[in-house]
Amino acid sequence: MVIVEANRIQAVDRRTALEPHLRERGASISMRDLGGRWLMPGLMDMHVHLSLALPGPAQLAARLETDMAVTLRAYRNALDGLQAGVTFMRTLGDARFVDLELKRAINAGQVTGPRLFCAGQAVIITGGHGFGSGASLEADGADGFRQAVRRQLRAGADVIKIAITGGIAGEYEQIRDSQATYAEMEAACQAAHNAGRRITAHAGSAVAISSGVRAGLDCVEHGYFLDQPTVDLMSDRSVYLVPTLSVSRAEDYMRRIGCPQWMIDKSLRAGDEHMRSFQLALASGVPMAMGTDMLPADPYDGTLAVYREVEWMVEGGMPEMAALRAATFSAAELCGVQADLGSISTGKLADLVAMPANPLEDIRALRGIDFVVKDGAVVRDGCN
Numbered sequence: 153m154v155i156v157e158a159n160r161i162q163a164v165d166r167r168t169a170l171e172p173h174l175r176e177r178g179a180s181i182s183m184r185d186l187g188g189r190w191l192m193p194g195l196m197d198m199h200v201h202l203s204l205a206l207p208g209p210a211q212l213a214a215r216l217e218t219d220m221a222v223t224l225r226a227y228r229n230a231l232d233g234l235q236a237g238v239t240f241m242r243t244l245g246d247a248r249f250v251d252l253e254l255k256r257a258i259n260a261g262q263v264t265g266p267r268l269f270c271a272g273q274a275v276i277i278t279g280g281h282g283f284g285s286g287a288s289l290e291a292d293g294a295d296g297f298r299q300a301v302r303r304q305l306r307a308g309a310d311v312i313k314i315a316i317t318g319g320i321a322g323e324y325e326q327i328r329d330s331q332a333t334y335a336e337m338e339a340a341c342q343a344a345h346n347a348g349r350r351i352t353a354h355a356g357s358a359v360a361i362s363s364g365v366r367a368g369l370d371c372v373e374h375g376y377f378l379d380q381p382t383v384d385l386m387s388d389r390s391v392y393l394v395p396t397l398s399v400s401r402a403e404d405y406m407r408r409i410g411c412p413q414w415m416i417d418k419s420l421r422a423g424d425e426h427m428r429s430f431q432l433a434l435a436s437g438v439p440m441a442m443g444t445d446m447l448p449a450d451p452y453d454g455t456l457a458v459y460r461e462v463e464w465m466v467e468g469g470m471p472e473m474a475a476l477r478a479a480t481f482s483a484a485e486l487c488g489v490q491a492d493l494g495s496i497s498t499g500k501l502a503d504l505v506a507m508p509a510n511p512l513e514d515i516r517a518l519r520g521i522d523f524v525v526k527d528g529a530v531v532r533d534g535c536n
């Protein structure tokens with residue numbers, strides 16, 4: 153039994169142990185029987201773009217989109233994710249600061265949505281990874297990077313995202329291409345850390361990641377091509393990996409949304425080494441958190457992206473409990489919000505999901521999530 157008062161968890165125990173609590177509160181209490189469901193903390197997705205527009209028709213359409221249209225699209229994407237059980241999203245690059253505006257509206261109670269932890273725009277070199285998506289800001293040189301990071305801070309960013317190598321979704325770049333220089337990375341890290349924010353990087357190659365970690369990165373996205381010295385360095389410095397395994401094994405998804413062939417080829421070519429890199433990091437004790445780099449509620453592989461990403465982590469060798477932690481408590485630690493979120497314990501904010509089967513026995517049980525509480529309020533209730 154979990155007792156929630158307003159938006160906080162007041163007590164967690166067997167019902168018999170909580171009888172005095174219940175008697176004390178008497179008629180004021182409203183009980184919700186979940187019918188034997190499995191309860192866990194709300195899912196936390198560490199890599200979301202609410203205004204996501206991948207190369208192809210989506211990106212072309214986004215170039216003509218008005219501010220109002222992008223706002224509504226991002227809002228709908230956030231709400232769909234919440235309904236799927238993602239009560240917290242770390243956004244890592246969105247157009248026109250729509251993530252930050254949406255966060256303000258959600259926090260002010262104007263609209264229902266997940267908790268958002270936002271990067272604003274991703275900071276990239278001229279023509280770097282993500283240019284043309286509308287979700288990035290080009291800058292060059294240490295001063296340029298410093299200023300671009302400060303622009304995100306000025307807009308209210310909670311975390312800073314830079315791109316230090318090429319990636320899948322760029323026609324004129326390879327995943328292994330080094331992009332940001334050491335001086336640019338170091339300036340960005342300093343500007344973030346001076347403001348008490350953490351900084352993460354879109355990063356593909358071991359050489360760039362080693363350099364980025366030395367420059368001060370707190371977290372690495374994707375990590376397509378890692379090697380032993382790099383994962384050892386990450387592990388020693390407690391630098392997180394958000395592996396986003398889905399992005400290199402999503403051919404049907406990319407075809408459906410009309411991504412160009414060069415992007416599909418590049419994604420699939422990276423798939424095997426991406427998975428091996430994840431396994432190397434796992435074996436070497438690199439802290440990890442779950443991120444989709446798709447919309448959490450995007451239909452993918454017969455289910456939704458957020459559930460499938462957790463399943464990929466388990467298929468790659470991560471024990472079920474560790475994968476659930478990567479999607480909850482470890483993610484909360486990555487964002488520095490573990491005092492309030494990430495577990496079902498007394499004093500924490502009440503973000504909860506429930507499902508009919510046990511995800512520790514079969515991780516695909518997450519697909520059955522049909523009950524969602526965010527900030528103490530039931531936002532989806534399928535237990536009837």
Ligand SMILES: [Zn+2]
Nearest residue numbers: 199201244445
């Ligand atoms: Zn991304």
